[in-house]
Amino acid sequence: MTDHYADLRMYVAPDAVQHANQQWLARILERLGLNRRNADHLDLPGLWLAPELLVSQTCGYPLMTQLRGQVRVIGRPRYELPHSSNGSHCSLLLTRDDNPRASLADFYNSRGVINGYDSNSGMNLLRERLAPLQQGGRFFASVGVSGAHRESLRWLREGRADLAAIDNVTYAYLARFAPLEVAGLRLVSASAPSPTLPYIGPLGLSDEHVVRIREAMNLALQDLPQVVQTLGLQAVLPASEDDYQVLLDYQQQAASAGYSVLQ
Secondary structure, eight states: OOEEEEEOOSSOOSHHHHHHHHHHHHHHHHHHTOEEOOOTTOOHHHHHTOTTEEEEEOOHHHHHTTSTTTEEEEEEEEEOBTTBBTTEEOEEEEEETTOOOOSGGGGTTSEEEESOTTOIIIIIHHHHHHGGGOBTTBOOSEEEEOSSHHHHHHHHHTTSOSEEEEEHHHHHHHHHHOGGGTTTEEEEEEOOOEEOOOEEEETTOOHHHHHHHHHHHHHHHHHOHHHHHHHTEEEEEOOOGGGGHHHHHHHHHHHHTTOSSOO
16 A cells, blocks of 8 residues: 555644645655555544554654554654754743743742643643642633644733743744744743654554654655754654653652642
8 A cells, every 4th residue: 555644733833834844744755655645634633543644743642641552653853943952842831021920930820721631732741840839739720721832822912811831842933934923922931851742653563664764754854954944853763652651750740749630
């Protein structure tokens, strides 16, 4: 079978980033001698678990919860961007410039916003930072769910929320290509480090096929220096589920502190 799904939906904005991703995917399939199947009709879980999948990208937290043991990790990106290097990244805890609160503890009883409860960068890493500061299992006066990091940024800009945790790669792309989306915001704190978002394929991939796909991804980057420059993506590193155990460790640490649910 030569028709496969190859789709990257974790970082899709601004347009320059989406265009670079599409160029990269096309060159990967070209190097592998495969054809690309249209995946527009699939939602993310459907894409991630499709037997026809060649490569996609998921968040590390769902990898270790809903997808654990159901997909094969192909590798993880080495972004060289502010706050991201050597296969690691973090979340940036942001507020508006005019918010008088200074330290993270000052945001107790404020309004939080997350992109989703299944997000590592938007929820899990934020929960880890807030766990020592919560009282009786609560930190925020309210928590909104925006559905996406860009929407969480909008909530901050519009004064609908006081604090959000934003994936630093997303932030770097917006700061470079759509600076108005991060204008008027400031950094309160950075989260604990996290492995970058994993590239995955179907569970049945052999070790040989994993190496071949990862090699094609890296060779395609060498072919496309403009893609490397746009994405800040220098290489795809070997990776496994074990690399992402730290995310469950963060979850357990928060639970042990009495903060199993971010609220």
